[in-house]
Amino acid sequence: xxGLGRSGxxxxxxxxxxxxxxxxxxxxxxxxxxLWPVLIGAAVGLAPGPVPGRLGALVLGIxxxxxxxxxxxxxxxxxxxxxxxxxxxxxxxxxxVAVASRDRIPLWAALVGAAGYLxxxxxxxxxxxxxxxxxxxxxxxxxxxxxxxxxxxxxxxxAGVATAQRRPSEPAAEDAASADEPASEVRP
Amino acid sequence: MLRTFRLLIVAVVLGGGVAVADGPASDxxxxxxxxxxxxxxxxxxxxxxxxxxxxxxxxADGDGHVRVTDPTSxxxxxxxDRAFGPRVRDGQAIWDLDLDGxxxxxxxxxxxxxxxxxxxxxxxxxxxxxxxPGDLRGASGDVTARYLVRNVTAEPRRxxxxxxxxxxxxxxxxxxxxVGRLIADVDERWTDVRSDSATIVAGPDGTQASWSMALFEPxxxxxxxxxxxxxxxxxxLPDVTVEFAPVTASSSAExxxxxxxxxxxxxxxxxxxxxxxxSEEGLRDAAAGVGELLAGxxxxxxxxxxxxxxAERSAEGAGALADGTAEAAGGAGALADGTAxxxxxxxxxxxxxxxxxxxxxxxxxxxxxxxxxxAELRSGTGQLSAxxxxxxxGADEFATGVxxxxxxxxxxxxxxxxxxxxxxxxxxASTVAVLEAVQETLAAQGPLRSTxxxxxxxxxxxxxxxxxxxETADDPQRIDSAIVAGERIREAAQRGSGQLDTxxxxxxxxxxxxxxxxxxxxxxLEQLGALDPAELVSGLDxxxxGAxxxxxxxxxxxxxxxxxxxxxxxxxAGARxxxxxxAGATAGAREIESGAWxxxxxxxxxANGTGELAAGLQQLATGAGELAAGLAQLAGxxxxxxxxxxxxxxxxxxxxGGLQMLADEAIDLLRRAADAVGADIARxxxxxxALEDRALDGVPYGVPDGAVASAGYRITLAGSSxxxxxxxxxxxxxxxxxxxxxxxxxxxxxxxxxxx
Numbered sequence: 001x002x003g004l005g006r007s008g009x010x011x012x013x014x015x016x017x018x019x020x021x022x023x024x025x026x027x028x029x030x031x032x033x034x035l036w037p038v039l040i041g042a043a044v045g046l047a048p049g050p051v052p053g054r055l056g057a058l059v060l061g062i063x064x065x066x067x068x069x070x071x072x073x074x075x076x077x078x079x080x081x082x083x084x085x086x087x088x089x090x091x092x093x094x095x096x097v098a099v100a101s102r103d104r105i106p107l108w109a110a111l112v113g114a115a116g117y118l119x120x121x122x123x124x125x126x127x128x129x130x131x132x133x134x135x136x137x138x139x140x141x142x143x144x145x146x147x148x149x150x151x152x153x154x155x156x157x158x159a160g161v162a163t164a165q166r167r168p169s170e171p172a173a174e175d176a177a178s179a180d181e182p183a184s185e186v187r188p
Numbered sequence: 189m190l191r192t193f194r195l196l197i198v199a200v201v202l203g204g205g206v207a208v209a210d211g212p213a214s215d216x217x218x219x220x221x222x223x224x225x226x227x228x229x230x231x232x233x234x235x236x237x238x239x240x241x242x243x244x245x246x247x248a249d250g251d252g253h254v255r256v257t258d259p260t261s262x263x264x265x266x267x268x269d270r271a272f273g274p275r276v277r278d279g280q281a282i283w284d285l286d287l288d289g290x291x292x293x294x295x296x297x298x299x300x301x302x303x304x305x306x307x308x309x310x311x312x313x314x315x316x317x318x319x320x321p322g323d324l325r326g327a328s329g330d331v332t333a334r335y336l337v338r339n340v341t342a343e344p345r346r347x348x349x350x351x352x353x354x355x356x357x358x359x360x361x362x363x364x365x366x367v368g369r370l371i372a373d374v375d376e377r378w379t380d381v382r383s384d385s386a387t388i389v390a391g392p393d394g395t396q397a398s399w400s401m402a403l404f405e406p407x408x409x410x411x412x413x414x415x416x417x418x419x420x421x422x423x424x425l426p427d428v429t430v431e432f433a434p435v436t437a438s439s440s441a442e443x444x445x446x447x448x449x450x451x452x453x454x455x456x457x458x459x460x461x462x463x464x465x466x467s468e469e470g471l472r473d474a475a476a477g478v479g480e481l482l483a484g485x486x487x488x489x490x491x492x493x494x495x496x497x498x499a500e501r502s503a504e505g506a507g508a509l510a511d512g513t514a515e516a517a518g519g520a521g522a523l524a525d526g527t528a529x530x531x532x533x534x535x536x537x538x539x540x541x542x543x544x545x546x547x548x549x550x551x552x553x554x555x556x557x558x559x560x561x562x563a564e565l566r567s568g569t570g571q572l573s574a575x576x577x578x579x580x581x582g583a584d585e586f587a588t589g590v591x592x593x594x595x596x597x598x599x600x601x602x603x604x605x606x607x608x609x610x611x612x613x614x615x616x617a618s619t620v621a622v623l624e625a626v627q628e629t630l631a632a633q634g635p636l637r638s639t640x641x642x643x644x645x646x647x648x649x650x651x652x653x654x655x656x657x658x659e660t661a662d663d664p665q666r667i668d669s670a671i672v673a674g675e676r677i678r679e680a681a682q683r684g685s686g687q688l689d690t691x692x693x694x695x696x697x698x699x700x701x702x703x704x705x706x707x708x709x710x711x712x713l714e715q716l717g718a719l720d721p722a723e724l725v726s727g728l729d730x731x732x733x734g735a736x737x738x739x740x741x742x743x744x745x746x747x748x749x750x751x752x753x754x755x756x757x758x759x760x761a762g763a764r765x766x767x768x769x770x771a772g773a774t775a776g777a778r779e780i781e782s783g784a785w786x787x788x789x790x791x792x793x794x795a796n797g798t799g800e801l802a803a804g805l806q807q808l809a810t811g812a813g814e815l816a817a818g819l820a821q822l823a824g825x826x827x828x829x830x831x832x833x834x835x836x837x838x839x840x841x842x843x844x845g846g847l848q849m850l851a852d853e854a855i856d857l858l859r860r861a862a863d864a865v866g867a868d869i870a871r872x873x874x875x876x877x878a879l880e881d882r883a884l885d886g887v888p889y890g891v892p893d894g895a896v897a898s899a900g901y902r903i904t905l906a907g908s909s910x911x912x913x914x915x916x917x918x919x920x921x922x923x924x925x926x927x928x929x930x931x932x933x934x935x936x937x938x939x940x941x942x943x944x
Contacts, residue, residue, distance in 0.1 A: 051937065059926060077267065078268035079268075140919050141917070142915075148926045151929045162937050164346065
């Protein structure tokens with residue numbers, strides 16, 4: 001699916017594992033002390049399709065999630081209705097952007113970003129809404145950095161594999177052709 | 189884990205029901221109204237509050253339309269349950285509720301930092317040097333965090349309380365009664381975490397220290413300074429949470445316990461005051477008792493003095509006895525002289541009778557001389573009688589002295605059970621020695637008795653002569669009267685001898701008894717560390733009785749001497765009669781001559797015996813003198829004892845003064861102290877009463893009318909995770925990475941990376 005071929009996937013997986021190990025080992029330094037933001041970034045980075053649009057959608061989704069939390073704890077009633085309304089606003093905004101961009105900013109990547117932020121926020125909001133209000137930027141930073149590390153690892157691995165595949169050799173051309181094929185499917 | 193734990197604690201404190209009631213609901217449709225206000229504030233590491241929220245939860249129960257006005261912060265006030273509202277007017281949230289059972293309203297508002305009733309300040313030192321909180325990031329060394337928690341709600345209030353001097357009204361600062369705790373969480377980079385007053389528990393990824401505080405007076409303090417020490421190894425700041433809530437006696441076990449303890453203290457002070465009254469009374473009683481003791485000791489001193497005096501008088505009596513005995517000795521000497529004179533007369537009679545052949549006139553003269561000698565003899569016996577009377581008087585005086593001593597000792601025994609017996613024992617031992625000497629003297633009275641026997645024999649011989657003369661005389665009638673006189677002399681001598689025997693026996697018995705009694709007393713004194721008073725008294729009683737018996741015996745001596753005197757007088761009369769009758773007695777003159785020679789010999793022997801009597805009496809006088817000396821020694825011992833008792837009297841007098849002063853001053857001092865403590869307690873209770881009034885001020889912005897309210901506060905001081913990027917840095921770095929990844933993808937993957 002990623003168009004990397006078996007060896008490419010293995011290389012990308014190895015690179016991702018190395019980044020993950022470094023991130024978790026230096027969690028105190030970076031503030032990223034959990035794995036899932038990294039995995040979100042890596043997933044989006046590895047996914048087929050234009051990378052900048054997907055990464056942009058990821059950032060947009062995270063920003064929309066932040067906006068939804070701000071609405072929820074700062075404006076909307078602290079009720080099930082308020083929480084649902086905030087979620088709805090986020091969802092509709094992302095759909096609107098995806099439609100307007102003709103999916104160049106893919107909805108799925110934006111939803112992954114929004115889900116990540118809301119998941120991070122919910123855990124804290126469940127305990128202390130006012131505390132999260134003070135630390136919402138911290139959550140945003142953690143998520144963005146984790147996702148950035150994961151995405152960077154994935155993209156670098158993919159680029160390295162692609163560079164190797166462009167050299168004139170049969171097996172590599174085979175791999176490159178198989179890599180190109182899915183990409184053409186998503187091209188509009 | 190620690191964070192969860194802390195949040196649980198927060199839930200306990202903030203939800204713990206620090207209820208302050210403002211009375212029952214007044215609205216008819218409103219059955220009950222409860223409001224709970226929670227403040228959550230965030231502060232930087234130094235304690236400066238950066239952000240605070242007020243969460244209000246109203247629970248109304250009733251039926252129908254009611255309006256509830258809640259004084260609250262209106263900054264960014266919003267209804268947490270509805271999109272709009274509540275209405276705000278004059279700093280109050282206004283709720284128009286259509287009740288059909290229980291309705292809940294929640295609001296959230298920003299709270300100005302200066303509305304917080306508690307201020308927290310944090311200061312840090314590293315290796316003893318003050319540092320800014322940020323300097324601890326990544327630092328290593330000995331670190332100290334000091335947290336100053338202050339209740340800033342104190343306001344002047346008038347309080348009234350009762351004291352022993354009446355009711356007191358004063359103005360004093362009364363703060364809202366807050367109780368709370370400070371919790372500091374440090375991570376594993378803090379080691380050797382310690383504090384003088386905190387409860388420290390270890391968690392899986394760090395250590396938690398917590399302090400409990402009563403932030404009000406008089407049970408607690410408006411300020412608490414808390415210190416946490418540790419060793420940092422590339423560490424950072426603790427995460428600190430301060431939680432507190434206002435309390436009332438009904439909501440706080442601490443406040444209730446404190447108030448009850450004070451009330452108990454008030455009761456204790458009352459008991460103390462009563463005890464002081466009792467103590468004062470007891471001390472005064474003790475002082476009175478000591479006064480009585482003092483009086484008793486004084487009396488004892490006087491008694492001992494009297495004993496000394498009695499002993500002195502006894503000594504004087506013994507001295508008089510000695511004098512009297514000496515005088516008796518003198519009398520006996522004179523008797524000896526008289527008897528010698530009589531012997532000489534008898535010799536003359538012999539000469540005269542020898543010359544009787546020449547004429548009985550010379551016989552008459554000789555007989556007249558005999559009469560003179562007899563008169564002189566009578567004078568001697570009279571002197572002996574007078575001496576005996578004086579001796580009797582001395583013995584009587586001695587007895588009186590001893591009886592007085594006995595009386596004094598009786599008094600003394602009643603007062604002092606532990607009389608020092610040394611001097612008394614010594615004096616009694618001396619007395620025993622004297623009495624033994626007197627006994628020896630009496631034992632030496634054999635010569636006197638033999639002298640009297642010789643007088644009797646002489647008289648018998650004279651009678652024999654006179655009877656011979658009578659047979660040859662012309663006028664036997666005249667000789668008869670001389671015979672009668674001679675018989676009287678013989679009888680007097682017989683009686684005198686008998687009386688002397690009786691006297692000696694009695695005196696020996698009496699003195700023996702005296703010596704035994706005194707020796708018993710001395711032994712008793714020696715055997716016991718303390719005087720055996722009963723034995724002493726009994727000994728002295730015996731001494732007195734003995735002295736009385738001595739006096740009686742001496743009286744008998746006197747009476748015996750008087751008998752002798754009477755006999756001699758009769759003899760003298762007979763001699764005179766004889767002188768008258770000798771005119772016709774020429775025929776028996778030779779016989780008379782030989783008889784007179786015999787008489788002279790007998791009288792010479794009488795003179796010798798009487799001389800020996802004088803010597804014996806002199807010995808008796810010496811013994812009495814020794815007795816006087818012993819008694820003087822007794823007087824000296826008693827005087828020393830009296831002096832010791834005088835010192836004791838001084839000491840007891842000081843004791844009495846001390847007790848009196850204790851009763852007067854120390855008790856008064858204690859009473860004043862108790863009054864002061866009682867006033868302090870009453871003041872503290874009044875201040876606690878004022879705290880009750882101020883508890884409502886601990887609810888932010890106040891309480892809706894008729895509501896039951898509770899409040900809780902939490903201030904969180906930002907800790908630091910030393911190696912963590914700040915949030916903005918993390919976000920920026922994340923965006924940078926994402927952008928770079930996009931660029932790399934565009935360049936490296938070309939169309940598939942950029943355009944898909």
